[in-house]
Structures are given as C-alpha cells and as structure tokens.
Amino acid sequence: TYTSLLSFVPLLALMFAVLKGLGVQNRLEPLLLEHIAVGGEEFVGRIIEYINNTNVGRLGTFGLVFLVMTVLTLLSNIEDAFNSIWYVRETRSLMRRFADYFSVVTLGPIFLVLAVTMTASLESQGIVLQLKQTAYIGPIVIFLFKVLPYVAMWAAFAFLYIFMPNIQVRLQAAVIGGIVGGTLWQLTQWGYVNFQVGVARYNAIYGTMAALPIFMIWLYLSWVIVLVGLEVSYAWQNLGSLRQDKLEGAVSSLEREGVCLALMLYLGRRFQKGAPPARAHQVAAELGLPSRLVRQLLSELVDLHLLVEVEDGDRDETGYLPARSLDGLRVTEFLLKVRGADHPRLAGDAPDLVRARLVEEGLLNAAAAKLGDQTLADLIRDGSEFQCESRQSNSCISPSSSTA
Known part of the structure; x- marks a missing residue:
C-alpha cells in the first residue's frame, strides 16, 4: 500500500503522457474516479488535474529517471508478491523487467480506453437501441451491457495473473482467479461506496484531509482482493498437488x-x-x-x-x-x-x-x-x-x- 501510494502519481503521469500523445487522456479520468478513487474522488481528482496540466517532457533527465524508477519499483514489488504466492524463486532480468513493465504502462491504458470507447460506441448504435426495445431480445441485451463491466474487470485481473508472475499460468486458472478477484473487487467497491465505511469517523478526525486515509484503506483492500484472486489461480492450477x-x-x-x-x-x-x-x-x-x-x-x-x-x-x-x-x-x-x-x-x-x-x-x-x-x-x-x-x-x- 505504501509503495502504491508513493508510485501513484508517477504511474498516472506516465499513463497520461502516453494517452496525451493520442489525444484521449480525458477518457481515462472517469475510469480512475469511478473504480480507483473509491471514497477519495476529490483527493484523486486534484491529483489527476495536476498531472493533466503537467508536461512530463519538462521534468528533465533526473525527473524522468525518478519517474520511471518509481513505477518500476511498484511493478517489481507486485511481481515479487505474485512470485511468492507461486513459490517462484527467480525473477525477470533487469532488461526484461524494463521491457515488460514498459509494455504494461504504455499499452495497458490504451487498451483500457479502447475497450470503454468501443463499449460506449456500441451501446449508442441504432441497431443496439432497437434491440433493447425488442420484447424478447431487449432484456438480454440490457443484461449483457450490465455484465460488460464485470467481464472487463475479470479480463483485467486474468491478464494480471498471467503476465506478472514469472511462471507459466494456465489460461483457465487465470480466468477462474480473475472471475473471483474481479467479482470480489466489484462487490467490495459497491459496499464501500454505499455504506461509506469509516467516512464519518475520519471526517471528524481529519476534516478536509479525510479523503487520504479513506483512499489508503481502499487501496489496501484492493491489493488484498488481488492477492486472494491470485491464490485462487494457484490453487486451481495445482489442485492435484495441494493435498500433498x-x-x-x-x-x-x-x-x-x-x-x-x-x-x-x-x-x-x-x-x-x-x-x-x-x-x-x-x-x-x-x-x-x-x-x-x-x-x-x-x-x-x-x-x-x-x-x-x-x-x-x-x-x-x-x-x-x-x-x-x-x-x-x-x-x-x-x-x-x-x-x-x-x-x-x-x-x-x-x-x-x-x-x-x-x-x-x-x-x-x-x-x-x-x-x-x-x-x-x-x-x-x-x-x-x-x-x-x-x-x-x-x-x-x-x-x-x-x-x-
């Protein structure tokens, strides 16, 4: 959680720098506020606004090196945690880490924005609107579009479980873990928002700064859920040897x-x-x-x-x-x-x-x-x-x- 908080701004800076080049950086902000900044929308919103107005190219050599190293540290810690669950002793080489992590930071936001854009575009198509009004097919189409966010979250978790451990994870095991982790994450998000866990207590103590501890708690819960899903993936792939x-x-x-x-x-x-x-x-x-x-x-x-x-x-x-x-x-x-x-x-x-x-x-x-x-x-x-x-x-x- 501490490393995630430390790397949050540099990670967003690199993501927004990539998306700025494509002119679609504004599409990432609603996703972050809806899914990542649970309970801390104002806090994260200010960070995003600051990053969005920052030119990464003006940071200089030292600033860019610090930015990249901070993000690499976060991803390296994630890989080490995943390898620990899979009992993998060896890690990627430094050059391979840099190449793989750079792919995640650059291609991940692009695919995320593309998925959301395609979903919104598809939902606004005339034929889809007509199908929604059809007596028999309409409820099915509406249900599918309601399920799409869950499917996207399952896919994101499954990708994480396949890519980050330095071991070959079977697709079936990753998908099972992704479904468990993604579903738990969505349910926890719903409960955290609707029941406003800890908001009154932290508001009384921290006042306007209450968004920070609330966001940190959500960050901690998110990583716990990610690791739970990974444990499920490991158990599914090693069902035959768990008893031994x-x-x-x-x-x-x-x-x-x-x-x-x-x-x-x-x-x-x-x-x-x-x-x-x-x-x-x-x-x-x-x-x-x-x-x-x-x-x-x-x-x-x-x-x-x-x-x-x-x-x-x-x-x-x-x-x-x-x-x-x-x-x-x-x-x-x-x-x-x-x-x-x-x-x-x-x-x-x-x-x-x-x-x-x-x-x-x-x-x-x-x-x-x-x-x-x-x-x-x-x-x-x-x-x-x-x-x-x-x-x-x-x-x-x-x-x-x-x-x-």
Whole structure:
C-alpha cells in the first residue's frame, strides 16, 4: 500500500503522457474516479488535474529517471508478491523487467480506453437501441451491457495473473482467479461506496484531509482482493498437488535428504540422456512429490552449488541441471553438503554436547564406510541394485551389501 501510494502519481503521469500523445487522456479520468478513487474522488481528482496540466517532457533527465524508477519499483514489488504466492524463486532480468513493465504502462491504458470507447460506441448504435426495445431480445441485451463491466474487470485481473508472475499460468486458472478477484473487487467497491465505511469517523478526525486515509484503506483492500484472486489461480492450477503440499511440513529431515538425493539422480539421469533441463513442476510430477517441497529443495540445492538454474528463453519456469560432474561427486560428500556438515559448528564443550557429537561422527563414519567411494553417477548407472517397496511405503531399499 505504501509503495502504491508513493508510485501513484508517477504511474498516472506516465499513463497520461502516453494517452496525451493520442489525444484521449480525458477518457481515462472517469475510469480512475469511478473504480480507483473509491471514497477519495476529490483527493484523486486534484491529483489527476495536476498531472493533466503537467508536461512530463519538462521534468528533465533526473525527473524522468525518478519517474520511471518509481513505477518500476511498484511493478517489481507486485511481481515479487505474485512470485511468492507461486513459490517462484527467480525473477525477470533487469532488461526484461524494463521491457515488460514498459509494455504494461504504455499499452495497458490504451487498451483500457479502447475497450470503454468501443463499449460506449456500441451501446449508442441504432441497431443496439432497437434491440433493447425488442420484447424478447431487449432484456438480454440490457443484461449483457450490465455484465460488460464485470467481464472487463475479470479480463483485467486474468491478464494480471498471467503476465506478472514469472511462471507459466494456465489460461483457465487465470480466468477462474480473475472471475473471483474481479467479482470480489466489484462487490467490495459497491459496499464501500454505499455504506461509506469509516467516512464519518475520519471526517471528524481529519476534516478536509479525510479523503487520504479513506483512499489508503481502499487501496489496501484492493491489493488484498488481488492477492486472494491470485491464490485462487494457484490453487486451481495445482489442485492435484495441494493435498500433498499439506504434507510438506511433516517430512522428516532424513526423508528430505532422501528427496534431495532423488532429485539429483533424476536430473543427472536426464542430463546424461541429453534431455532438456527439467522444470520444477515436471520433477514434482515425475517423482510424485509435493510441488512446494520440490521447489524448496531445488532452491536449496542451487544455493549449495549442486544444481544450476538454466533459462530456456520462454516465460516458463527455469530449468535445472547438475552444477558439476556426478562422476566426481561421492554420495557421502553430497549427504554432508545437504546436512550442512561443512557449516561452522556451535561452540561448546559440555559433556553431553561432546558425547552427542561423537555419536554423530560415528554414524557419519559408518555411512562413509558403507558407501565407500560410490558416486551419484554410479547410482544412476547401477540403478538395478535398488528395489522399490510397495507404493504405500514410498521408500527404497539401500544398495546391497556388495557395495560395502
């Protein structure tokens, strides 16, 4: 909300600068006052009047840079929030952010004004007026024109849910989320206007400045609704794995190590076969694991320099590849890295702490003696030595004692 308020004037300045070039900037003002400035029409109206009379070209180099950077900060924060809901770790590059965000700021207002203009023009056509007066078709036509604002809002929300996250969002999921978010937004707007939430209280405290806190509350509610719709989009696209995602917190540390090893073996096998880098959702689907857990562990393996992220040039998710040759990566070395054994130990020489460390070292030495110099590449080549138990247990038997 704070960033939105800070970026509100620069964002409007860029939008009006684009529309001024087309001579249609006056068509944007009614839309902003009707939908954005709920409860703060006077406050926003004064800002729009000031911006409308301002020549952006006279701001100078420093002013233009500040204007653009403020808008980029707002859009970048929106993308980060969306990526957080989608559990996407990587963001767009700086150049791609600039190109994509510039498209939103320039083309968005143009399409918005075109949609409103076409709707108003269509509604004033003679044939439409005649259809409205028809006994049977008239009510349907009137209903369609009443629904059009909702459809436009659904489309705007769906576009936001598809474009802003740095992940491939399916059209169906975006539309479902757009319908939920757009409808909630329209209903909240109606209730906020008709019930005048907080107006009397803020008028008594702030007087003529009451429009500012009222507008800030509406801005906050708007972003909450946008994020609710995005959560619906995420849930719809990941219906199959949501039940598994609930088990993420119940996974033991030992099982997490096993999953990390399984991820490395799967990605290493694909790499040896010459397959393209696998994306997180592909890995989760192939191994039958919760998508959130897979994304989290893949990110941890990247931080440990065991995997690397690879851009595929599309807007899809980043792919993953082994960061080093698996022929030189021993299983014991991998497990020590995953367990964080190379991190500094806590200071302390209490007898119980020393005894616990000795037990831990004994377990590590026993595992090293059991596995020997076996590498991850050996596990991939000798996969026949592993036998999977029933699907209900979802666990694998260790290699036969011949590897000792």
